[in-house]
Amino acid sequence: MSTQDKVKINKLPTGVPGLDEIVGGGLPEFSFNIIAGAPGSGKTTLAHQFVFANASPERPALYFTVLGESAIKMLRYQQQYSFFDPAKLPESIRFINLSQVVLTKDLGAVLEEITKEVEKANPAVVVVDSFRTMVRKPESDMDLQSFIQRLALFLASWQATTFLIGEYAEDELRDNPIFTVADGLLWLRQTAERNSIVRKLQVIKLRGQDSVPGLHTFRITDAGVQAFSRTFGLTARKRNPPSDRRLCFGIPELDKMLDGGVREGDSVLVAGSSGTGKSVLATQFIAEGISHGEPGIVAVFEERPEAYAERATSLGLDLETPQKDGKLTILYLRPLDLSVDETMQSILDAVQKIGAKRLVIDSLAGFEMALSPGFRADFRESLYRMIFALTGIGVTILSTVEVDESFTEFPFSTYSISFLTDDIIRLRYVSIDGQLRKIMVVIKMRGGNHAKDIREYEITSKGVVILGKRLTNFQGLISGVPVHSDRSDLKEEPAQESRIGSKG
Amino acid sequence: MRDLAHRLLAYEVSAGKTAEPTASATLRVYEKLRQSLSGVAGVAAFESLAFRALTQAKSEAPSLWPVQIAGDGSLQGLGELKPQIDMDKDLADKFPCGDGGIVLIARLLGLLLMFLGEAITLRLLRNAWPREAFDDRNSEHGRKA
Numbered sequence: 001m002s003t004q005d006k007v008k009i010n011k012l013p014t015g016v017p018g019l020d021e022i023v024g025g026g027l028p029e030f031s032f033n034i035i036a037g038a039p040g041s042g043k044t045t046l047a048h049q050f051v052f053a054n055a056s057p058e059r060p061a062l063y064f065t066v067l068g069e070s071a072i073k074m075l076r077y078q079q080q081y082s083f084f085d086p087a088k089l090p091e092s093i094r095f096i097n098l099s100q101v102v103l104t105k106d107l108g109a110v111l112e113e114i115t116k117e118v119e120k121a122n123p124a125v126v127v128v129d130s131f132r133t134m135v136r137k138p139e140s141d142m143d144l145q146s147f148i149q150r151l152a153l154f155l156a157s158w159q160a161t162t163f164l165i166g167e168y169a170e171d172e173l174r175d176n177p178i179f180t181v182a183d184g185l186l187w188l189r190q191t192a193e194r195n196s197i198v199r200k201l202q203v204i205k206l207r208g209q210d211s212v213p214g215l216h217t218f219r220i221t222d223a224g225v226q227a228f229s230r231t232f233g234l235t236a237r238k239r240n241p242p243s244d245r246r247l248c249f250g251i252p253e254l255d256k257m258l259d260g261g262v263r264e265g266d267s268v269l270v271a272g273s274s275g276t277g278k279s280v281l282a283t284q285f286i287a288e289g290i291s292h293g294e295p296g297i298v299a300v301f302e303e304r305p306e307a308y309a310e311r312a313t314s315l316g317l318d319l320e321t322p323q324k325d326g327k328l329t330i331l332y333l334r335p336l337d338l339s340v341d342e343t344m345q346s347i348l349d350a351v352q353k354i355g356a357k358r359l360v361i362d363s364l365a366g367f368e369m370a371l372s373p374g375f376r377a378d379f380r381e382s383l384y385r386m387i388f389a390l391t392g393i394g395v396t397i398l399s400t401v402e403v404d405e406s407f408t409e410f411p412f413s414t415y416s417i418s419f420l421t422d423d424i425i426r427l428r429y430v431s432i433d434g435q436l437r438k439i440m441v442v443i444k445m446r447g448g449n450h451a452k453d454i455r456e457y458e459i460t461s462k463g464v465v466i467l468g469k470r471l472t473n474f475q476g477l478i479s480g481v482p483v484h485s486d487r488s489d490l491k492e493e494p495a496q497e498s499r500i501g502s503k504g
Numbered sequence: 505m506r507d508l509a510h511r512l513l514a515y516e517v518s519a520g521k522t523a524e525p526t527a528s529a530t531l532r533v534y535e536k537l538r539q540s541l542s543g544v545a546g547v548a549a550f551e552s553l554a555f556r557a558l559t560q561a562k563s564e565a566p567s568l569w570p571v572q573i574a575g576d577g578s579l580q581g582l583g584e585l586k587p588q589i590d591m592d593k594d595l596a597d598k599f600p601c602g603d604g605g606i607v608l609i610a611r612l613l614g615l616l617l618m619f620l621g622e623a624i625t626l627r628l629l630r631n632a633w634p635r636e637a638f639d640d641r642n643s644e645h646g647r648k649a
Contacts, residue, residue, distance in 0.1 A: 075545060079620070079621055079624065086627050093544075094543060095544060095546055097546040097547070100548060
């Protein structure tokens with residue numbers, strides 16, 4: 001069958017930020033959906049968002065309440081959300097309480113009542129909240145299944161997109177015949193992890209849609225439900241082909257060590273202990289990009305944006321003007337109880353808003369600490385997804401990470417996240433001639449040459465400045481406690497730059 | 505609320521252009537509110553609010569004692585109201601059956617405002633009386649709802 005012959009299924013906006021991406025671009029028109037989850041998981045709010053996003057005077061929404069929340073209470077509480085538009089009442093949205101019918105009659109009468117109202121209003125959207133409370137006797141499960149089957153058939157023919165809302169526990173998901181009737185099944189869950197509540201939603205099934213599998217974090221705020229796709233909404237975007245373009249730090253000697261700079265679209269890790277100049281290097285990276293017309297984002301977790309910009313000024317770098325010009329955004333992300341996906345969505349929004357080409361995350365330790373404890377377990381996985389998504393569209397990411405200074409080891413990161421990075425620059429202290437000095441080395445550059453030199457550097461009023469030539473008269477520099485080699489006649493040799501390279 | 509109730513009753517009297525008894529004007533206001541709220545939130549929602557409003561109003565206006573709320577939210581027994589001693593003198597000619605009706609409507613409006621808020625209440629009123637101007641409280645020059 002050609003594309004032309006296929007029936008076109010319209011996709012309706014869910015009204016829930018982030019959810020359209022998760023369900024594959026919107027919910028199929030005329031679909032019969034079940035929103036399931038425990039009490040308080042946000043089912044009613046999600047349904048309301050869909051209703052307010054899609055109801056119109058010509059094709060209104062009918063919201064049937066059963067034995068749960070009364071319509072008055074529902075209106076009272078739901079109007080607290082910003083999506084609630086009283087102007088839609090009553091022409092576009094009507095609430096109908098079925099409790100009397102449910103209490104005094106059988107499911108057949110309930111179906112009859114719904115049928116009557118639907119035929120009268122010709123609605124585009126029908127919600128039954130909560131359909132499970134219709135069954136008051138355990139032996140009525142079969143009746144409920146039959147009721148749902150008939151309701152689904154009827155509403156489909158009336159061209160209504162339907163939601164049944166039901167309270168279900170986790171273990172009821174399997175082998176429930178009711179779910180087979182539905183075109184779509186959205187499962188909302190919330191769990192307590194330490195002192196935080198973690199909310200996740202899952203599209204268990206959605207006929208005819210390319211939904212994003214897996215558990216997606218969501219949050220309920222004054223704006224209602226907001227979902228954060230595991231793929232951060234970037235699944236539809238094609239990955240850019242690998243670029244040969246190099247992005248400089250503006251530190252000539254370092255750029256030489258990197259064979260001209262970091263490759264565009266790479267993820268760079270700058271690792272070092274406290275005071276080694278990781279943030280200075282990151283600031284220079286961003287400032288250099290801006291000077292070449294490349295907008296940048298700096299996500300800071302350990303200091304406020306003003307302090308960050310002031311420190312840059314002390315290095316002779318102006319971060320104020322590009323902020324005013326919309327070329328730079330310094331994000332301060334340190335709220336409590338933030339989910340990792342929500343934090344990353346903030347970064348992504350900022351990146352997309354100004355078309356950023358360079359992103360600095362300063363630092364990964366601060367990032368992790370800003371998250372609520374329940375989300376820290378997801379940190380590495382989410383970070384991987386974000387880095388993969390952003391680098392895929394050509395954004396170059398520089399992350400700083402603090403490592404414990406050891407004089408017996410040379411760790412790149414305490415997070416075991418080296419696999420996330422294409423390039424690693426290691427900064428560390430060394431003890432030389434009774435002084436605590438600093439050295440820098442490029443550990444790896446994926447797919448490119450780089451110098452293997454160990455170079456000494458200082459942090460001056462101009463930022464990171466690499467000193468002299470490579471150090472050749474010491475052994476064991478990376479141990480932090482080097483010893484003078486026997487080659488005392490040859491203190492320094494010319495830097496190799498990137499002529500001795502390694503791949504991968 | 506009393507001012508607004510008075511205004512709605514006066515509107516219904518003038519709209520009818522007849523010297524109908526209070527019960528008739530009160531019933532028309534009540535019915536319009538019933539239709540309006542039932543249309544948005546269902547009959548059961550209106551019936552529960554109306555029952556509460558009537559209970560409150562009865563303590564203030566004993567003339568309402570014979571009045572009942574039916575299962576569909578409609579008002580029964582209002583036609584049997586007798587004039588009250590505390591009747592508003594200005595309304596005496598227009599509303600010979602006293603202010604029990606005003607009290608009931610005022611209580612109902614008060615509950616609507618309390619439970620649904622100003623925006624939705626105004627929406628319901630505008631829906632019921634499309635030709636009347638109901639300004640919100642924040643309107644500096646408008647009449648207060």
